[in-house]
Amino acid sequence: MHTTSLLSLAATLFTTSAFAHGNVTSPPARLPGPAMRQACGAGAVSAVQSDFTGPLENIPSNGAPDCNTFLCKGQQFADNQANVQAFSAGQVVDFEVQLPIPHEGPCNVSIVDTATNTVVGDPLIEFASYADENLAVLPANNTQFSVQMPADLGGKCTVEGECVMQWFWFGTNAQQTYEDCVDFVMV
Numbered sequence: 175m176h177t178t179s180l181l182s183l184a185a186t187l188f189t190t191s192a193f194a195h196g197n198v199t200s201p202p203a204r205l206p207g208p209a210m211r212q213a214c215g216a217g218a219v220s221a222v223q224s225d226f227t228g229p230l231e232n233i234p235s236n237g238a239p240d241c242n243t244f245l246c247k248g249q250q251f252a253d254n255q256a257n258v259q260a261f262s263a264g265q266v267v268d269f270e271v272q273l274p275i276p277h278e279g280p281c282n283v284s285i286v287d288t289a290t291n292t293v294v295g296d297p298l299i300e301f302a303s304y305a306d307e308n309l310a311v312l313p314a315n316n317t318q319f320s321v322q323m324p325a326d327l328g329g330k331c332t333v334e335g336e337c338v339m340q341w342f343w344f345g346t347n348a349q350q351t352y353e354d355c356v357d358f359v360m361v
Protein backbone atom coordinates (compact mmCIF):
# COMPACT_ATOMS: atom_id res chain seq x y z
CA MET A 175 0.00 0.00 0.00
CA HIS A 176 1.27 3.49 -0.83
CA THR A 177 2.05 5.85 1.97
CA THR A 178 -0.69 8.18 0.77
CA SER A 179 -3.35 5.44 0.96
CA LEU A 180 -2.06 4.44 4.39
CA LEU A 181 -2.30 8.06 5.46
CA SER A 182 -5.82 8.41 4.14
CA LEU A 183 -6.78 5.10 5.77
CA ALA A 184 -5.28 6.35 9.02
CA ALA A 185 -7.18 9.62 8.59
CA THR A 186 -10.41 7.70 8.03
CA LEU A 187 -9.86 5.51 11.08
CA PHE A 188 -8.93 8.51 13.18
CA THR A 189 -11.99 10.43 12.05
CA THR A 190 -14.24 7.47 12.75
CA SER A 191 -12.90 6.66 16.18
CA ALA A 192 -12.08 10.10 17.51
CA PHE A 193 -15.46 11.48 16.47
CA ALA A 194 -18.88 9.95 16.10
CA HIS A 195 -20.65 8.20 18.95
CA GLY A 196 -24.37 8.55 18.38
CA ASN A 197 -27.33 10.81 17.73
CA VAL A 198 -31.05 10.81 17.00
CA THR A 199 -31.77 10.98 13.28
CA SER A 200 -35.59 10.86 13.54
CA PRO A 201 -37.85 12.57 14.65
CA PRO A 202 -35.99 15.83 13.88
CA ALA A 203 -33.99 16.82 16.97
CA ARG A 204 -32.54 20.17 18.06
CA LEU A 205 -29.56 21.55 16.18
CA PRO A 206 -27.32 24.55 16.90
CA GLY A 207 -28.02 28.01 15.50
CA PRO A 208 -27.67 31.74 16.20
CA ALA A 209 -29.58 31.59 19.52
CA MET A 210 -27.20 28.92 20.79
CA ARG A 211 -24.24 31.06 19.66
CA GLN A 212 -25.78 33.95 21.59
CA ALA A 213 -26.33 31.84 24.73
CA CYS A 214 -23.31 29.55 24.78
CA GLY A 215 -20.75 31.17 22.49
CA ALA A 216 -19.25 30.22 19.15
CA GLY A 217 -17.01 27.55 20.69
CA ALA A 218 -19.99 25.50 21.84
CA VAL A 219 -21.65 25.77 18.43
CA SER A 220 -18.54 24.68 16.57
CA ALA A 221 -17.99 21.78 19.00
CA VAL A 222 -21.46 20.44 18.20
CA GLN A 223 -21.10 21.11 14.48
CA SER A 224 -17.72 19.39 14.30
CA ASP A 225 -19.38 16.18 15.53
CA PHE A 226 -23.15 15.96 15.86
CA THR A 227 -22.74 12.57 17.55
CA GLY A 228 -20.25 13.70 20.20
CA PRO A 229 -20.72 13.76 23.98
CA LEU A 230 -21.83 16.73 26.08
CA GLU A 231 -18.48 16.69 27.82
CA ASN A 232 -16.84 17.90 24.58
CA ILE A 233 -18.97 21.05 24.44
CA PRO A 234 -17.37 24.03 26.19
CA SER A 235 -19.77 26.00 28.36
CA ASN A 236 -19.31 29.74 28.81
CA GLY A 237 -21.07 29.49 32.19
CA ALA A 238 -23.76 31.97 31.14
CA PRO A 239 -27.13 31.47 32.87
CA ASP A 240 -28.88 30.75 29.55
CA CYS A 241 -26.30 28.15 28.55
CA ASN A 242 -26.72 24.66 29.99
CA THR A 243 -24.76 22.27 27.78
CA PHE A 244 -26.23 19.40 29.82
CA LEU A 245 -29.73 20.32 28.61
CA CYS A 246 -30.03 19.47 24.91
CA LYS A 247 -26.29 20.25 24.41
CA GLY A 248 -27.15 23.92 24.96
CA GLN A 249 -29.16 23.88 21.73
CA GLN A 250 -31.98 26.39 21.92
CA PHE A 251 -35.68 26.23 21.11
CA ALA A 252 -35.38 29.54 19.25
CA ASP A 253 -33.18 27.86 16.64
CA ASN A 254 -35.55 24.92 16.21
CA GLN A 255 -39.05 26.39 15.99
CA ALA A 256 -39.57 24.91 12.53
CA ASN A 257 -39.20 21.36 13.87
CA VAL A 258 -41.76 21.24 16.67
CA GLN A 259 -43.60 17.91 16.50
CA ALA A 260 -47.31 17.60 17.42
CA PHE A 261 -48.23 14.45 19.34
CA SER A 262 -51.49 13.26 20.82
CA ALA A 263 -52.09 11.30 24.03
CA GLY A 264 -51.18 7.65 23.56
CA GLN A 265 -49.54 8.25 20.17
CA VAL A 266 -46.72 5.88 19.25
CA VAL A 267 -43.63 7.76 18.10
CA ASP A 268 -40.89 5.99 16.16
CA PHE A 269 -37.26 6.87 16.84
CA GLU A 270 -34.21 6.27 14.70
CA VAL A 271 -30.75 6.61 16.18
CA GLN A 272 -27.31 6.12 14.69
CA LEU A 273 -24.60 4.66 16.93
CA PRO A 274 -21.34 4.76 14.95
CA ILE A 275 -19.27 4.24 18.11
CA PRO A 276 -21.17 2.38 20.83
CA HIS A 277 -20.30 2.71 24.55
CA GLU A 278 -22.17 0.45 26.93
CA GLY A 279 -24.38 2.15 29.52
CA PRO A 280 -27.93 3.14 30.47
CA CYS A 281 -30.21 5.02 28.11
CA ASN A 282 -33.67 6.46 28.28
CA VAL A 283 -36.08 8.75 26.49
CA SER A 284 -37.91 11.06 28.88
CA ILE A 285 -40.08 14.13 28.63
CA VAL A 286 -38.18 17.08 30.04
CA ASP A 287 -39.58 20.46 31.12
CA THR A 288 -37.02 22.79 29.56
CA ALA A 289 -37.62 25.72 31.93
CA THR A 290 -36.62 23.67 34.98
CA ASN A 291 -34.67 20.83 33.31
CA THR A 292 -36.77 18.29 35.16
CA VAL A 293 -38.20 15.01 33.92
CA VAL A 294 -42.00 14.97 33.55
CA GLY A 295 -43.53 11.64 34.55
CA ASP A 296 -41.87 8.29 33.94
CA PRO A 297 -39.32 7.63 31.21
CA LEU A 298 -41.03 6.63 27.96
CA ILE A 299 -38.45 3.91 27.39
CA GLU A 300 -35.45 2.70 29.40
CA PHE A 301 -32.50 0.51 28.53
CA ALA A 302 -30.45 -0.76 31.46
CA SER A 303 -27.69 -1.65 29.00
CA TYR A 304 -27.50 0.20 25.68
CA ALA A 305 -24.92 0.43 22.90
CA ASP A 306 -22.82 -2.43 24.25
CA GLU A 307 -19.65 -2.46 22.15
CA ASN A 308 -18.89 -6.00 23.40
CA LEU A 309 -21.81 -7.41 21.41
CA ALA A 310 -21.08 -8.58 17.87
CA VAL A 311 -24.33 -6.95 16.76
CA LEU A 312 -26.30 -4.35 18.69
CA PRO A 313 -29.94 -5.23 19.43
CA ALA A 314 -32.13 -3.76 16.68
CA ASN A 315 -34.00 -1.68 19.28
CA ASN A 316 -30.87 0.35 20.05
CA THR A 317 -31.19 2.15 16.73
CA GLN A 318 -34.92 1.76 16.02
CA PHE A 319 -37.49 1.86 18.78
CA SER A 320 -40.88 3.33 19.54
CA VAL A 321 -42.24 5.17 22.54
CA GLN A 322 -45.83 5.87 23.49
CA MET A 323 -46.89 9.34 24.57
CA PRO A 324 -48.54 9.35 28.03
CA ALA A 325 -52.32 9.36 28.28
CA ASP A 326 -52.26 12.44 30.51
CA LEU A 327 -49.52 14.99 31.08
CA GLY A 328 -51.68 17.08 33.41
CA GLY A 329 -51.92 19.94 30.94
CA LYS A 330 -48.15 20.23 30.50
CA CYS A 331 -46.33 20.39 27.17
CA THR A 332 -48.98 22.32 25.27
CA VAL A 333 -46.82 25.38 24.56
CA GLU A 334 -44.01 25.20 21.99
CA GLY A 335 -40.61 25.19 23.69
CA GLU A 336 -41.99 24.04 27.05
CA CYS A 337 -41.08 20.37 26.66
CA VAL A 338 -38.74 18.11 24.74
CA MET A 339 -38.44 14.37 24.41
CA GLN A 340 -34.89 13.83 25.51
CA TRP A 341 -32.83 10.87 24.40
CA PHE A 342 -30.22 10.41 27.12
CA TRP A 343 -27.40 7.87 27.06
CA PHE A 344 -24.43 7.55 29.37
CA GLY A 345 -21.39 5.49 28.32
CA THR A 346 -20.30 4.06 31.65
CA ASN A 347 -16.67 3.24 30.84
CA ALA A 348 -16.30 6.17 28.47
CA GLN A 349 -17.82 8.46 31.14
CA GLN A 350 -19.55 10.31 28.33
CA THR A 351 -23.11 11.60 28.11
CA TYR A 352 -25.11 11.84 24.91
CA GLU A 353 -28.31 13.80 24.49
CA ASP A 354 -30.65 14.84 21.76
CA CYS A 355 -33.91 16.71 22.17
CA VAL A 356 -37.08 16.54 20.09
CA ASP A 357 -39.25 19.65 20.52
CA PHE A 358 -42.93 18.78 20.72
CA VAL A 359 -46.35 19.88 21.86
CA MET A 360 -49.31 17.74 22.93
CA VAL A 361 -52.36 18.45 20.79
Ligand SMILES: *[C@@H]1O[C@H](CO)[C@@H](O)[C@H](O)[C@H]1NC(C)=O
Nearest residue numbers: 197198199203204226227354
Ligand atom coordinates in the same frame (compact mmCIF):
# COMPACT_ATOMS: atom_id res chain seq x y z
C1 LIG B 1 -26.95 13.60 13.50
O1 LIG B 1 -25.73 13.44 12.83
C2 LIG B 1 -25.78 13.67 11.43
C3 LIG B 1 -24.38 13.44 10.90
O2 LIG B 1 -24.00 12.12 11.08
C4 LIG B 1 -26.24 15.08 11.13
O3 LIG B 1 -26.41 15.26 9.75
C5 LIG B 1 -27.57 15.35 11.82
O4 LIG B 1 -27.91 16.71 11.65
C6 LIG B 1 -27.42 15.04 13.30
N1 LIG B 1 -28.68 15.30 13.99
C7 LIG B 1 -28.69 15.72 15.25
C8 LIG B 1 -30.03 15.93 15.85
O5 LIG B 1 -27.69 15.89 15.89
Ligand SMILES: *[C@@H]1O[C@H](CO)[C@@H](O)[C@H](O)[C@H]1NC(C)=O
Nearest residue numbers: 280281282284286293340342
Ligand atom coordinates in the same frame (compact mmCIF):
# COMPACT_ATOMS: atom_id res chain seq x y z
C1 LIG C 1 -32.71 9.12 32.28
O1 LIG C 1 -32.56 10.41 31.74
C2 LIG C 1 -32.34 11.43 32.66
C3 LIG C 1 -32.20 12.73 31.92
O2 LIG C 1 -33.27 12.95 31.09
C4 LIG C 1 -31.11 11.17 33.49
O3 LIG C 1 -30.97 12.16 34.46
C5 LIG C 1 -31.21 9.83 34.12
O4 LIG C 1 -30.01 9.54 34.80
C6 LIG C 1 -31.49 8.78 33.11
N1 LIG C 1 -31.63 7.49 33.74
C7 LIG C 1 -30.88 6.45 33.36
C8 LIG C 1 -31.13 5.18 34.07
O5 LIG C 1 -30.05 6.53 32.46
Ligand SMILES: *[C@@H]1O[C@H](CO)[C@@H](O)[C@H](O)[C@H]1NC(C)=O
Nearest residue numbers: 299300301313314315316319
Ligand atom coordinates in the same frame (compact mmCIF):
# COMPACT_ATOMS: atom_id res chain seq x y z
C1 LIG D 1 -34.25 -4.39 23.40
O1 LIG D 1 -34.02 -5.66 22.79
C2 LIG D 1 -33.37 -6.57 23.67
C3 LIG D 1 -32.94 -7.77 22.86
O2 LIG D 1 -33.91 -8.14 21.94
C4 LIG D 1 -34.32 -6.90 24.81
O3 LIG D 1 -33.73 -7.81 25.69
C5 LIG D 1 -34.65 -5.60 25.55
O4 LIG D 1 -35.62 -5.85 26.55
C6 LIG D 1 -35.18 -4.54 24.61
N1 LIG D 1 -35.24 -3.28 25.34
C7 LIG D 1 -36.27 -2.46 25.29
C8 LIG D 1 -36.21 -1.22 26.11
O5 LIG D 1 -37.25 -2.66 24.58
